[in-house]
Amino acid sequence: MSDTTAPITLPDRLSQDPRSPFFVREMFEHDIGIHFNGKERFDVAEYCISEGWIKVPAGKTVDRRGQPLLIKLKGSVEAFIKAA
Numbered sequence: 001m002s003d004t005t006a007p008i009t010l011p012d013r014l015s016q017d018p019r020s021p022f023f024v025r026e027m028f029e030h031d032i033g034i035h036f037n038g039k040e041r042f043d044v045a046e047y048c049i050s051e052g053w054i055k056v057p058a059g060k061t062v063d064r065r066g067q068p069l070l071i072k073l074k075g076s077v078e079a080f081i082k083a084a
Contacts, residue, residue, distance in 0.1 A: 011027065013046070014046065015045065016045050022046065030081050035080070036077055047079060049079060052075060053073060054075075056071060
């Protein structure tokens with residue numbers, strides 16, 4: 001049997017925040033994984049592969065709107081679709 005679905009290509013930059021211009025709702029229909037410096041991270045809120053950074057929440061700290069404060073970590077970033 002041949003698979004007729006096209007392979008999914010992840011964008012260079014993706015955000016979980018619906019207010020962001022880098023939010024793509026269709027990408028979140030799939031289970032996306034992030035390897036940062038060789039280790040899988042589960043707390044990534046935004047990433048950019050070409051610039052080599054991720055944004056993660058800074059503990060339980062929130063801004064005045066109740067959104068988590070994010071810190072930027074630089075390193076090697078690889079995004080992938082997790083197998084079902």
